[in-house]
Amino acid sequence: MPDYDVLVVGAGPAGSVAAAEAKRAAPELDVLLIERDPFVGTPVRCAEGVGDPGLREFADPDGAPWASRKITRVIILAPDDTEVKVAWPDVAWILDRTRFDAALAAQAAAEGVAVHVATEAVGMDRTADGRWAMRLRTSGGEETVRARVVIGADGVETMVGRWAGLDTRVPARDMESCAQYVLDGIDFDPDAIYLQFGDHIAPGGYAWLFPKSERSANVGLGIVALKSDGRNAREYLDEWIARRYAGGARTGYTVGGVIVHHTLKRTHTDGVMICGDAAHMVNPLSGGGIVNAMKSGRLAGRAAAAAIRAGDTSEARLASYHQAWMDLLGEAHVKYYRIKQALADLDDAFFNRLARTVNGIPSHKRTLGRVFAHALVRHPQLIPVAARFFV
Numbered sequence: 053m054p055d056y057d058v059l060v061v062g063a064g065p066a067g068s069v070a071a072a073e074a075k076r077a078a079p080e081l082d083v084l085l086i087e088r089d090p091f092v093g094t095p096v097r098c099a100e101g102v103g104d105p106g107l108r109e110f111a112d113p114d115g116a117p118w119a120s121r122k123i124t125r126v127i128i129l130a131p132d133d134t135e136v137k138v139a140w141p142d143v144a145w146i147l148d149r150t151r152f153d154a155a156l157a158a159q160a161a162a163e164g165v166a167v168h169v170a171t172e173a174v175g176m177d178r179t180a181d182g183r184w185a186m187r188l189r190t191s192g193g194e195e196t197v198r199a200r201v202v203i204g205a206d207g208v209e210t211m212v213g214r215w216a217g218l219d220t221r222v223p224a225r226d227m228e229s230c231a232q233y234v235l236d237g238i239d240f241d242p243d244a245i246y247l248q249f250g251d252h253i254a255p256g257g258y259a260w261l262f263p264k265s266e267r268s269a270n271v272g273l274g275i276v277a278l279k280s281d282g283r284n285a286r287e288y289l290d291e292w293i294a295r296r297y298a299g300g301a302r303t304g305y306t307v308g309g310v311i312v313h314h315t316l317k318r319t320h321t322d323g324v325m326i327c328g329d330a331a332h333m334v335n336p337l338s339g340g341g342i343v344n345a346m347k348s349g350r351l352a353g354r355a356a357a358a359a360i361r362a363g364d365t366s367e368a369r370l371a372s373y374h375q376a377w378m379d380l381l382g383e384a385h386v387k388y389y390r391i392k393q394a395l396a397d398l399d400d401a402f403f404n405r406l407a408r409t410v411n412g413i414p415s416h417k418r419t420l421g422r423v424f425a426h427a428l429v430r431h432p433q434l435i436p437v438a439a440r441f442f443v
């Protein structure tokens with residue numbers, strides 16, 4: 053049975069960063085990164101948008117082949133189509149995740165991590181000497197490897213967490229079902245992302261357009277099935293596209309789930325940590341999880357290296373990983389989750405009114421902070437939202 057110090061399951065952003073960080077922190081360790089799919093980064097189940105500062109902690113997007121588009125504006129559409137252009141405090145990027153995820157995995161390999169694609173984890177058991185034995189399915193059949201620490205970076209459908217006895221269940225109200233097309237030959241502002249809210253458009257979520265080039269974009273939406281009128285995400289999306297982007301060529305289609313919850317109560321146990329989507333580390337307001345996945349992967353990789361060096365991979369030792377994540381972003385996500393719940397009580401008419409009053413702010417002063425402050429004054433209904441955020 054081959055032995056590894058660290059086994060990372062899933063070569064998404066969380067897993068590749070975790071593996072690279074573990075090896076960088078302790079080069080003497082044997083680190084294995086496995087990916088179920090035959091190609092890292094494919095299929096893409098993502099709108100591919102990231103903020104500039106978070107991205108730059110891990111990679112330089114200027115001129116990178118995996119950066120599709122630089123974004124400098126956000127256009128929010130109220131349910132009645134009133135447009136609000138908001139000055140974005142930072143630049144954002146639309147990635148090419150096929151290339152981006154592959155570049156992260158290549159970076160891990162360059163650090164000395166063994167990367168095995170078309171290799172699926174199918175189950176794991178605790179061994180008598182306190183390691184984990186992981187059963188893998190490959191094109192050559194089944195094999196088992198042993199590891200001191202397993203990092204589960206296996207995304208929304210995580211099994212590693214469950215196998216390790218962690219509670220990874222998602223409340224139905226916090227699971228968004230998404231559908232997205234790549235649309236070619238449509239007109240939009242190529243420097244802006246578009247977001248539209250509305251119960252008839254995307255109940256419980258929102259619709260988006262994220263430009264990939266001048267006339268091509270990821271166009272999708274997420275809904276909470278419990279709030280829908282019986283239609284699925286694709287049916288809502290087809291209606292939105294027919295109204296706004298009819299005539300575009302559909303050159304790609306994807307579906308996927310986004311967990312808009314807060315971080316799991318426990319993301320670790322003896323010899324196991326889970327990170328990224330697997331641990332519900334998505335921003336519950338925006339649904340963005342790429343940078344969070346990388347940040348949590350970095351913490352998990354470092355924690356694994358330090359624990360192995362100290363000869364202690366117990367749950368108590370790995371609790372420092374969970375705490376570090378909660379300090380970094382987990383506590384903030386709890387607050388965002390409360391805002392999400394408060395916003396869910398407001399109806400389309402409220403957002404239509406808000407859009408009109410916000411448009412009264414001169415456009416160069418229309419930052420998100422000012423929009424919020426203005427909204428509080430004009431719309432006292434929002435005060436409980438703010439109150440819930442600050443308590």
Ligand SMILES: Cc1cc2nc3c(=O)[nH]c(=O)nc-3n(C[C@H](O)[C@H](O)[C@H](O)COP(=O)(O)OP(=O)(O)OC[C@H]3O[C@@H](n4cnc5c(N)ncnc54)[C@H](O)[C@@H]3O)c2cc1C
Nearest residue numbers: 062064065066088098099100101173207308328329341342
């Ligand atoms: C439609 C849609 C749009 C989105 N848009 C955005 C966006 O614009 N911006 C943003 O920041 N986030 C977005 N997200 C969320 C974002 O995609 C995720 O948060 C991010 O990919 C999480 O990274 P991860 O590494 O945790 O998981 P993933 O990227 O899901 O990677 C997990 C990997 O594990 C592999 N795997 C799973 N099980 C096994 C197994 N048993 N054995 C081996 N390998 C396994 C999978 O094949 C996969 O490659 C979107 C999500 C969806 C569905």
